[in-house]
Amino acid sequence: MIAALYFIFFFLIYFPFSIWVIRKSYRFAKARYQRGWAGGVIAAFIMYNLVFWDWIPVVLMHKHLCKTEGGFWVYKTPEQWVKEHPEVIGQDWGEESKWKHETFDRNYKPDKSYYLEITRSWISPWIYIERFQPKNISVISSISRTQYKLVDAKSGETLSYSVNFNRGGQYKFWLNQSPDIYEGCGTNPRNGVWRESEKLIQLVKGDKK
Helix, strand or coil: CHHHHHHHHHHHHHHHHHHHHHHHHHHHHHHHHCCHHHHHHHHHHHHHHHHHCCHHHHHHHHHHHHHHCCEEEECCCHHHHHHHCHHHCCCCCCCHHHCEEEEEEEECCCCCCCEEEEEEEECCCCEEEEEEEEECCCHHHCEEEEEEEEEECCCCCEEEEEEEEEECCCCCHHHCCCCCCCCCCCHHHHHHHHHHHHHHHHHHHCCCC
16 A cells, blocks of 8 residues: 555656656756756756655665674574583474564653664573664664574573664665665674574474584
8 A cells, every 4th residue: 555655656746746847947947047957957956855865875874884883793603502501402492483472662762762672582491582673763764773682591691693774664665775675784684693593493403413
């Protein structure tokens, strides 16, 4: 439904209106200043930036954040953890439908314009994945930050950690990355913690040597 409304607005209303404004500006500038092209360029620039003004700043800021803050870090490999906890070998952790999930909200501002949603997925009583997803905090309302942690529940030790930044979204589709709008900073920042958890599950079940 939203996609249809965007199509109607951009291609049936805004785009034809922009063409009309550019043509009118061209004719006006040509008749008065003999510089029709200047009027057309200025009108096109204005009509473009009324909607797409944030494209270049968002793309540049996203690249900067991925380079300076995004990434994936392993503090203890699944092999090391299993070696330290041989008592878990043989347990069945692979059934994701049996995982327990918890969600927490933490408000950081009185007006609730900034809050952090924390989701904890329990793979087993020993291990959980924690997801930090900021809501309503972004650069020009178009960049979001997501963090994942693979945590030893008994000791509180972080086994692996990732920070990923996504740009765009449902309402600013022109800022999305192609072909995957959730690509973010790359494969490791996006999927690294989940891959580590899968390795750990396989080792505990004895499926991976």
